[in-house]
Amino acid sequence: MIVNQLSFDVVPTSRLHKRIDWYLAQPTYLAQVNKRAAPYLYHIVKRVEQRGLPMELVLLPFVESDFRPTAVSQQKAVGVWQLVEATAYHFGAISDPWYDGRKDVLSATDAALDYLSYLYKRFNGNWLHAIAAYNTGEGRVKKAIDRNRAKGISTHFWHLKLPKETSEYVPKLLALSYLLQKKHPKFTRPHLPNYALSTALDVGQQFDFGVLSSLVNVPKQTIHHLNPGFLRHQSSPQGPHKVLLPMTEKKLLQSQFFKRHFSQTYTVKKGDTLYSIAKRFNTKVKTITLLNNKTSSLLHIGEVLSLNKVTQSNSLLIDYEISPYLIEKKQTKPVTIEYFHQIKPGDSLWEVSQLYKVSVKDLMIWNEISAHSMLKPGNTLILHLPKPQLVSEPVNTKQYLSELEVLVKPESGPRL
Incomplete structure (x- = not known):
């Protein structure tokens, strides 16, 4: 799925060969790191595809952090995409005492792809310049380009004078893309299923990890591990309340937990189609078919369908009044x-x-x-x-x- 969509034209240079040799000296690197990435990778690929961005960007978290959601650099960059606080904030990955969007892999992905799209536009459609700027800042890359232009020499990435880390950063990504495209026999490529190994559930209200764990029959530690953006044992009263669960969409939608808390029933009437019902209830045809275990689009008048709908419930919380530090003051919106x-x-x-x-x-x-x-x-x-x-x-x-x-x-x- 990823390999077939890699599009950068990688021409080996001495700097690139150095990084290729580094990967070949650790032939199982990608397979090992992919174990951490597996629950998130399908979702990231879909986001890149939906935006029409190059598939090479999917490899950036491997280069940035070895896909460690809780990684923190010396410069205080956080998460798999290594976002600093200001960049994360400006591109929508919020943080507060309850939640850090930089550690939430999917929230950080949205922010990082927004930032990369901005840089691509800023550098006139040059992805190598944009990726270099993602690492070292657009100011440094712009100055390097201006210096070369003033001297009348090439402004291609390979000719720019940039900090050592950045000079090696882009070749790391290109070397990884090169090895995957060439299917190098000495480099182990991980095998990934072409479906999501986890599913995002919008709980729709504040929830407690212990209660959620009991309801979905998944260990609390597993849910926390998949959702490192949540910093406490509850989600924030102000949200977000979206949580990744280690199961396929089909398994989640057909679970008793989902049917009890997140579904309602609808009786099919004359003229109804799956599409018209999905549109009316703001859902997807695929969700209706999975929720009802349907193998065809055929409907019968009087047939009772289950439809997804968040139902507010007090059963997703525990009374923690005995822990005053959990009580947050309501913030009023500034005028x-x-x-x-x-x-x-x-x-x-x-x-x-x-x-x-x-x-x-x-x-x-x-x-x-x-x-x-x-x-x-x-x-x-x-x-x-x-x-x-x-x-x-x-x-x-x-x-x-x-x-x-x-x-x-x-x-x-x-x-x-």
């Missing part, structure tokens, strides 16, 4: 004021987000754009920034507004 940023040549969503200390994800939501949208100079971006609090000294408020106005001066240019 915001709408501001406008006029786009200047060279502006990017990342740079605007850094300037105003907001996330890229929020910028995209506020302006109804995607990570691939072009920012046209003269257009404006909407921002919702915290409203300054009233203070006893009026001069302080005026000073705040004056300083803010310098940064965020409303413009009358055309909207995006």
Whole structure:
């Protein structure tokens, strides 16, 4: 599934041969690391396919962290994708005392792929530059490209002067892709089934790992191991409440646990089809067929179908009032004021987000754009920034507004 979709044209160089030799000296490396990756890999592949990204990106967590979900680098980068806190936040992988999205493999995957897509666009469709920037930062790569351009020499990755780690980082990925594409006889390729070994379940409410373990008949330690993003024995009251379970979708949907807590019944009426029922109840035809163990799309009037639906239940929690540290104060949403940023040549969503200390994800939501949208100079971006609090000294408020106005001066240019 992965090998057949690798697309980078890898031309061996001396640096690349060095990394190839390193892998060949450890011929079972990928098979060993894949044991950690196996529960997540199918989901990552599907995300890469859905976005139309090169399949080589699936190999990045192997290069970054040997696919260790709880890995922490000296630079405080965390998880299989080695995301630092600022990057994770700006691309939607949230963290709080209950949960760290960087350790949640699938949440981190979404953030990392968003970041890589941004870098690909930033470096004019050059994946080697984008991958190098993922490792060392876009500023360093841009400076290296500018230096070469000023000297009139090639700006190809292999000719850039970059930090040693980055100079070896991209060849690590390319060497792995090369060995898989060439099916090198001395390098062991893992065999993976073409289906998910785990299934994501949106519990829809706060849950306790011990209760969930009893209900699904899966050891609590196994569920925690699959979901290292959760830092406590309960999910956060504010979420997320999505958990990976070590079973196929079919096994989960046909389990008594799912039918009891996450399904409802529907009686088939004249004119109903699986597609129309799926559309009406915001589900998938495949889910209905699996839930009801159907082998065909044929329906009978009066037939009773089970449909997936989250049912709120108090049985998924235990009363932990005896542990006061678990009680979190409710956070009130800050009052915001709408501001406008006029786009200047060279502006990017990342740079605007850094300037105003907001996330890229929020910028995209506020302006109804995607990570691939072009920012046209003269257009404006909407921002919702915290409203300054009233203070006893009026001069302080005026000073705040004056300083803010310098940064965020409303413009009358055309909207995006």
